Amino acid sequence: MLVNDKIVSERLSARNIMVWDPLVRLIHWSLAIAIILNGVIVDEESSLHEWMGYFAVGLIGIRLIWGLIGSSHAKFSAFPPNPVAAIRHLVALSRGDKTVHLSHNPIGALMVYNIWLTVLLLGITGYMMGTISFFGVDWVEEAHEMAFNWLVCSIILHIGGVLFDTWRTGVPIVSAMINGRKRILEDSPIE
Amino acid sequence: MIARYFPIIKRERRAVVLSTIILLQALCAIFFIGDVIYDLSQGDHLDNLHLILEGLAALALIAGVIYLMHELRDLLDRMASMEFGLRVARGEMITLIESFFDHWQLTPSEREIAFLILKGIDNDAISKMRGTAQGTVRAQCTQIYAKAKVDGRTQLLSIFMEELLHVGEER
Numbered sequence: 001m002l003v004n005d006k007i008v009s010e011r012l013s014a015r016n017i018m019v020w021d022p023l024v025r026l027i028h029w030s031l032a033i034a035i036i037l038n039g040v041i042v043d044e045e046s047s048l049h050e051w052m053g054y055f056a057v058g059l060i061g062i063r064l065i066w067g068l069i070g071s072s073h074a075k076f077s078a079f080p081p082n083p084v085a086a087i088r089h090l091v092a093l094s095r096g097d098k099t100v101h102l103s104h105n106p107i108g109a110l111m112v113y114n115i116w117l118t119v120l121l122l123g124i125t126g127y128m129m130g131t132i133s134f135f136g137v138d139w140v141e142e143a144h145e146m147a148f149n150w151l152v153c154s155i156i157l158h159i160g161g162v163l164f165d166t167w168r169t170g171v172p173i174v175s176a177m178i179n180g181r182k183r184i185l186e187d188s189p190i191e
Numbered sequence: 192m193i194a195r196y197f198p199i200i201k202r203e204r205r206a207v208v209l210s211t212i213i214l215l216q217a218l219c220a221i222f223f224i225g226d227v228i229y230d231l232s233q234g235d236h237l238d239n240l241h242l243i244l245e246g247l248a249a250l251a252l253i254a255g256v257i258y259l260m261h262e263l264r265d266l267l268d269r270m271a272s273m274e275f276g277l278r279v280a281r282g283e284m285i286t287l288i289e290s291f292f293d294h295w296q297l298t299p300s301e302r303e304i305a306f307l308i309l310k311g312i313d314n315d316a317i318s319k320m321r322g323t324a325q326g327t328v329r330a331q332c333t334q335i336y337a338k339a340k341v342d343g344r345t346q347l348l349s350i351f352m353e354e355l356l357h358v359g360e361e362r
Binding site for chain 2: 018021022023025026027030054055058059061062065066069070071072
């Protein structure tokens, strides 16, 4: 009884806040799996590679609609692409700021848009490679390659950013993307 | 104890199910739209009955997805406001309990035991948790009941219940 009570109070305590709704989490991990499968495991020439590409682009399309009509932390308005805010955040970081952002922090927000655009670019160039007019055209294939390399860099930076922010704020961000809740330390300022 | 918060946990599960359905249905919609566009590009025309039906199916799926997304957002909003309300109510409840304890002039250890009593823990478990003899806990309980001028556990609880229900009536 005591143990249950403890779990439930932790779920509801003032500093344990539901931020990522299930749809955001499902799309995030589906996209991660699609990228890993297409980048590492699935044969590039196979039709499965094409279908995974459509799947990934479809996921982003759904996420974009959810960004317009979705829950408060999932909306674009919660994490607008704002380079000025990102620079300000960077300056604040160098001063040892420990503010916790309920949605993405300004730099993380830029990374989110970057990854979505890169996957869309991969989808477009990948589709073009399969069309008659662009089949075998060098620059399309190179663009597809470069977009993929950029995506790998972005994902490494993304994971690095997650680890850094977990260390900086003490909020376990990975588990927030699994169970949806950010557990925020007592003395952290929230934005 | 978990049953008290069951509505929230049940809603969380509903949100997960709803999200999964939205995702699958949206992917189906995208598939159908893609197929319609492909057929059109292959020289099919909209007077083809098969294509019309496919187009209608796609539209119905999109409408369904948008509707379910609205439902999901409403559900998430309700969950958030319920959690917020519970948090506020908890804060108020703690303040109320503290003020009663102050009024009764309970000692620190009596306060602790009184809290455990309110949480529904029996004397046996309290003595184990605090590492004291059962007799000591019993004596402390008697002291608490005497200070609160009640006959026992149930009456102690009812003081706070009454206070809560009263507030509701007055408003």
